[in-house]
Amino acid sequence: MRTPVIDVAIVGAGPYGLSLAAHALDAGLDVRIFGRPMHAWERHMPRGMLLKSEPDASHLSDPARRYGLDAFHRHSYGDPVPVETFAAYGNWFRTRAVGGALEESEVTAVGLEDGLFALTLTSGEFVPARTAVLALGFLPFAHRPGSLAALPPEVSTHSSDHREPSAFAGRDVTVVGAGQSALETATLLAEAGASVRILARTGTLAWNDVPAEHRSMMSRIRAPRSALGSGWPSVAWSRLPGAVRYLPEAARSHIVRTTLGPAGSWWLRERFDRAVTVALATRLMAAEHRDGVRLHLRDATGTGTTVDTEHVIAATGYRVDVARIGILREDLRGAVASSGASPRLTRAFETSVPGLHLVGLAAAPTFGPAMRFVCGCHFAARRVTRELVNRLRGPSRTATKHI
Template sequence: MRTPVIDVAIVGAGPYGLSVAAHALGAGLDVRVFGKPMRAWEQHMPRGMLLKSEPDASHLGDPDGRYGLDAFHRYAYGEPVPVDRFAAYGKWFRARAVGQALDESEVTAVDTEGGLFALSLSSGESVLARTTVLALGFLPFAHRPGVVAALPPSACTHSSDHHELSAFAGRDVTVLGAGQSALETATLLAEAGAGVRIVARAGALAWNDVPVHRRSIMSRVRAPRSSLGSGWPSVAWSRLPGAVRYLPEQARRHIVRTTLGPAGSWWLRERFDGAVAVNLGTRLTACEQRDGIRLHLKDASGAVTTLDTEHVIAATGYRVDVARIEILGEHLRRQVASSGPAPRLSRGFETSVTGLYLVGLAAAATFGPAMRFVCGCDFAARRVTAGLVGRLRGPRRATRPTAS
């Protein structure tokens, strides 16, 4: 049986993959998107979690803007979005904007064959595509600090490894980190009956302000709102991600590293205070596994203490690294040019391999912090689709995937 050839294969059916599919289908391209819709949001976010992003910053992208979150469920100003409802919204979006173009098979490998991209599927089938868009989300890039990286999963996990935290009831758990993921994971653990503490290098926890619906004119001028929060820099990074690409590399890195630093949502603080112990201003220097896990901590004065716990959860974020995109064949990974570990992308999100595109978190080093959040979906989908149309229908139509 002949392997089918399609215009566009999209790997990943989360917010970015579904948004690119909706736009590419709207442009008349032959598209198939692979993966279980919203899988990471359903299986790798803790039950009971609320989105930190405001509802008006949580829309997926379709060409006519008909299927935003507000078309699925209307939220009051400042009302947080439960993760299970957001996952349901993604599936609702898929049914209306993507339809039968979804194949729930997982892509296990992407390579090249006869001038095309060859995708191997978990179903045992294979597909050939003229172009491929990797919408891998955050899971491949989960970061575990080197100090705990050697611990087995029974002793140390990443926050993205957990959906059901009730299994930790009655256990002593240490959460590493001071951002929203760490603070909310710790709170949910405490509410599930675990004894839990936060260990972080930060000297104090930061909390976002309660949003004010009606603000004075001067307040709005000084700190206008955007999908990335308040302030003129946030407005620039959220509304002009295409311009971020033209900034010097060092400036882009600084923007991504410092925009929306570690902080907890305003609605979480009351639940957190008094329920979770905190050990701040300390650096984890070593650990060892005995009956449990012993952590060696050093504070700012250089004093060293030890802490015994039963399990460690690293809520320490994500670090993009091309080498960790394991579904790409080794020769393709080598061909994807990078600045450090992050890929270099064209204005249309194309890598140095002709016809291979990367969206979502993997594009943050090029287009800025909006790509770390759902709010970047529509921009990425429009830019990628324009690139796909030019690549597939333009005078420079590719005949084979090559490094450019």
């Protein structure tokens, strides 16, 4: 029996995939979303982690805005949200806004056959779709420094590889990085019984200020709040991602790189200071594996030193690269035009392959830093749904009334 062709296949069931599914279903499209809901949040973030994003910037998006985080989790101003709570919220959102449209089979490959997108599932099922949206999150883009390339995976991992800090109890661990992921990973490891050091190129660790709930009128004018933090630039990047796309590529790259740069949350600092050893202004030059791991370092004066450790964790962020979207078959991946390593996207998040869209972190080089965070879900879901409706149904006042 021939498998029915669906309108929209959404690959990935994290915040962006679930939000897009909620909007597309409300618009009357035939949608299936594939993947384990909130998988990366449940399995690739350390137990005990707290979200750096404020609760008011952590809502998934549904057209009527009935299923925001505040409808699931009551919080006081400035209270960080535990990752376990956020993952549970995503699953709660799924049951209410997406329902039976989600299939937990993973997609192993996406190709093009006879003008349709062809999805192959782990279940062995083949699903044809008129359009496809990849909401792959951050996992495909985990960045590991080249200086760690000589180490085998059993002694060198990325921060996204770990769920249980307690697995390192009693071991010597070196964390590379200076951002929230590095600082919180190191803290959780130390609190779980590991001996932990941070290696960072920066000469000083940055820490975010304690948020003030009540501010003067002048303070609010000088530095208004936004989902990306305080200040007029942050307001612009969070509220106008569509405008960011029209900036020169070099400007977009600078904005994405510098907005919300490496810094730790205010609520983490005391815990970190009492638990973690720090080596600042230190560059990791090379690493070798013998009985353990030996790291070759260079300080700000150019002096070389070595550190022996049992395990290295690279908390060095994520870099979007079309070549790393391994779920796309090689011919389809090669057809996705890019600027450098980043995909070229239209105003509707569409790649150079008609009907193929990318949302979430993969869209950050085009639409700016909001796409690095949950706060970008609403804009992406609305914009992509509008394009899908126009493509699949034609302009329709009925179909687009909630978009």
